[in-house]
Amino acid sequence: xxxxxxxxxxxxxxxxxxxxxxxxxxxxxxxxxxxxxxxxxxxxxxxxxxxxxxxxxxxxxxxxxxxxxxxxxxxxxxxxxxxxxxxxxxxxxxxxxxxxxxxxxxxxxxxxxxxxxxxxxxxxxxxxxxxxxxxxxxxxxxxxxxxxxxxxxxxxxxxxxxxxxxxxxxxxxxxxxxxxxxxxxxxxxxxxxxxxxxx
Amino acid sequence: xxxxxxxxxxxxxxxxxxxxxxxxxxxxxxxxxxxxxxxxxxxxxxxxxxxxxxxxxxxxxxxxxxxxxxxxxxxxxxxxxxxxxxxxxxxxxxxxxxxxxxxxxxxxxxxxxxxxxxxxxxxxxxxxxxxxxxxxxxxxxxxxxxxxxxxxxxxxxxxxxxxxxxxxxxxxxxxxxxxxxxxxxxxxxxxxxxxxxxx
Numbered sequence: 001x002x003x004x005x006x007x008x009x010x011x012x013x014x015x016x017x018x019x020x021x022x023x024x025x026x027x028x029x030x031x032x033x034x035x036x037x038x039x040x041x042x043x044x045x046x047x048x049x050x051x052x053x054x055x056x057x058x059x060x061x062x063x064x065x066x067x068x069x070x071x072x073x074x075x076x077x078x079x080x081x082x083x084x085x086x087x088x089x090x091x092x093x094x095x096x097x098x099x100x101x102x103x104x105x106x107x108x109x110x111x112x113x114x115x116x117x118x119x120x121x122x123x124x125x126x127x128x129x130x131x132x133x134x135x136x137x138x139x140x141x142x143x144x145x146x147x148x149x150x151x152x153x154x155x156x157x158x159x160x161x162x163x164x165x166x167x168x169x170x171x172x173x174x175x176x177x178x179x180x181x182x183x184x185x186x187x188x189x190x191x192x193x194x195x196x197x198x199x
Numbered sequence: 200x201x202x203x204x205x206x207x208x209x210x211x212x213x214x215x216x217x218x219x220x221x222x223x224x225x226x227x228x229x230x231x232x233x234x235x236x237x238x239x240x241x242x243x244x245x246x247x248x249x250x251x252x253x254x255x256x257x258x259x260x261x262x263x264x265x266x267x268x269x270x271x272x273x274x275x276x277x278x279x280x281x282x283x284x285x286x287x288x289x290x291x292x293x294x295x296x297x298x299x300x301x302x303x304x305x306x307x308x309x310x311x312x313x314x315x316x317x318x319x320x321x322x323x324x325x326x327x328x329x330x331x332x333x334x335x336x337x338x339x340x341x342x343x344x345x346x347x348x349x350x351x352x353x354x355x356x357x358x359x360x361x362x363x364x365x366x367x368x369x370x371x372x373x374x375x376x377x378x379x380x381x382x383x384x385x386x387x388x389x390x391x392x393x394x395x396x397x398x
Contacts (some may be wrong), residue, residue, distance in 0.1 A: 050392040118364070136334070136393050142341055142363070164341070164363075165317070193249040194335050 003195070004028045005127065006035050008042070008060040008070035013155040014184070018071065021179050021188045029069065037063055049074065049086060049124035050136060057128040065130050069191075073123035073183060075157045077105070077145060079112045088156070102149055102160055109145055117145040121161060121183040125191050135194050139186025154178060202394070203227045204326065205234050207241070207255040207269035212354040217270065219378050220387045228268065236262055248273065248285060248323035249335060256327040264329050268390075272322035272382060274356045276304070276344060278311045287355065301348055301359055308344055316344040320360060320382040324390050334393050338385025353377060 007015050007029050019029045033039070042059050046052040049072045057070035074088030084091040084105070092100035109117060120140045127135040142164045149159035151171025159171030163181060170178055179185050206214050206228050218228045232238070241258050245251040248271045256269035273287030283290040283304070291299035308316060319341045326334040341363045348358035350370025358370030362380060369377055378384050 046396075048392050048395070050389075051396050054396045134397065136336075136396075138337065138389050140339070190249075190337050193247050196247075197245075197250050197253045197335075198333065 002026045002028065003067065004030060005069040006030050006032055006037075006060060006064050006066045008032060008056040008068055010039075014071055014073075017175075017179060017182070017184050018069070018188065020175065021185050022192075025192045027192075032060055032064070035064055035066070044072070044086070046072075046086065049122055049138070050126075052086060053124040053126040054128070054134065054136065057126040057134075061128040061130060067130070068128050070126045070128075071123055071184060071187070072126075073121065075105075075119055075121055075161065077109070077117075077119040079116050079118075080108060098156055102157060105145065105157065105160060106148070114144060114147075119143060119145050119161065121157075123183040123187040125184075125187040127191060127195075133198075135191060135198065137187045137190035137194060139183045139188070139190060141181060141183040141186065201225045201227065202266065203229060204268040205229050205231055205236075205259060205263050205265045207231060207259040207267055209238075213270055213272075213383070216374075216378060216381070216383050217268070217387065219374065220384050221391075224391045226391075231259055231263070234263055234265070243271065243285070245271075245285065248321055248337070249325075251285060252323040252325040253327070253333065253335065256325040256333075260327040260329060266329070267327050269325045269327075270322055270383060270386070271325075272320065274304075274318055274320055274360065276308070276316075276318040278315050278317075279307060297355055301356060304344065304356065304359060305347070313343060313346075318342060318344050318360065320356075322382040322386040324383075324386040326390060326394075332397075334390060334397065336386045336389035336393060338382045338387070338389060340380060340382040340385065 009015055015031050022029055042056050044052040053070045053072035057068045061068035074085050076082050076085055092104045120142045123139045125137045144162050146160050146162055146169055150169045151159050154170045159169050161170045208214055214230050221228055241255050243251040252269045252271035256267045260267035273284050275281050275284055291303045319339045322338045324336045343361050345359050345361055345368055349368045350358050353369045358368050360369045
């Protein structure tokens with residue numbers, strides 16, 4: 001099945017990963033900017049990844065009348081009772097960035113020993129069709145938060161996150177490898193399994 | 200929201216767990232036998248948990264014309280390239296049982312050291328509405344396969360599965376605790392998050 005989907009995201013890192021992962025199952029992702037949509041900001045005010053993901057996909061689907069795919073994702077840290085969670089991208093405030101977010105995370109965890117630094121990356125991928133069909137797929141990747149940033153690959157909290165079974169961070173793992181094991185890869189594979197059944 | 204759903208399962212262990220977990224979010228699960236459906240056997244011939252879960256929920260939904268919930272679940276062992284997977288309940292053949300399945304798993308893994316005995320329990324919960332709406336939610340629980348059975352709680356491969364972060368098997372963990380961390384709990388929580396958004 002070849003399927004074209006408009007990505008609700010404006011984060012080029014996310015779009016690149018979604019393209020690389022979905023290429024394997026014959027899906028073609030088109031950025032919403034490439035599709036020529038006006039640059040609107042969708043407020044991500046949901047309390048869950050599912051709420052934000054569905055909101056983004058639904059709003060963009062209404063605007064473009066095409067099958068739309070959205071990713072809402074973040075880092076869930078056990079020692080912080082699940083924070084930063086849905087606030088991952090604005091953990092250090094609306095004017096923050098990856099560097100400030102990572103610094104805040106390290107500061108909050110500075111007295112937490114490695115065995116209690118368990119965390120997971122979560123991605124909720126939602127696909128919304130113009131006819132109202134909604135598909136929701138969640139993927140998780142378990143791991144630990146390191147004591148300092150390591151590696152230049154990936155984005156967001158990747159340099160601080162060491163996935164289970166690896167000795168290095170997502171910042172040090174090549175993109176091809178990350179795209180096999182990441183939360184986003186797992187969510188997109190789950191989406192694909194659901195699509196195979198629904199069509 | 201209070202919701203009544205007919206369970207496609209005839210496995211009382213599964214129904215009990217689904218009831219205990221969904222009670223927290225106001226869902227009432229009714230067994231299909233309690234609903235008075237004829238005792239038909241649904242062939243689980245799909246290649247994925249998603250396929251089998253959706254098939255079970257869809258067929259029972261057509262029969263009873265009620266919102267129907269199905270669980271397809273199993274154990275995915277890395278050292279066995281994902282086996283027993285969708286064949287978990289009939290790993291030792293159609294005439295097998297938990298005891299024979301567990302014995303076969305131990306035999307196949309007898310030369311595999313603990314660090315390579317990684318595995319995960321997977322549950323795919325599907326909810327199908329008479330109007331055609333379908334919700335699919337996957338939950339996973341990471342862990343290791345022990346060298347011998349331990350504990351009397353749970354069912355299936357539980358006595359052989361030690362979840363991540365625990366020193367004992369699912370067979371030794373009290374049901375209330377298993378129902379907080381299990382693959383089935385995670386899938387039902389994800390279902391609930393999706394329901395909150397879709398309604």
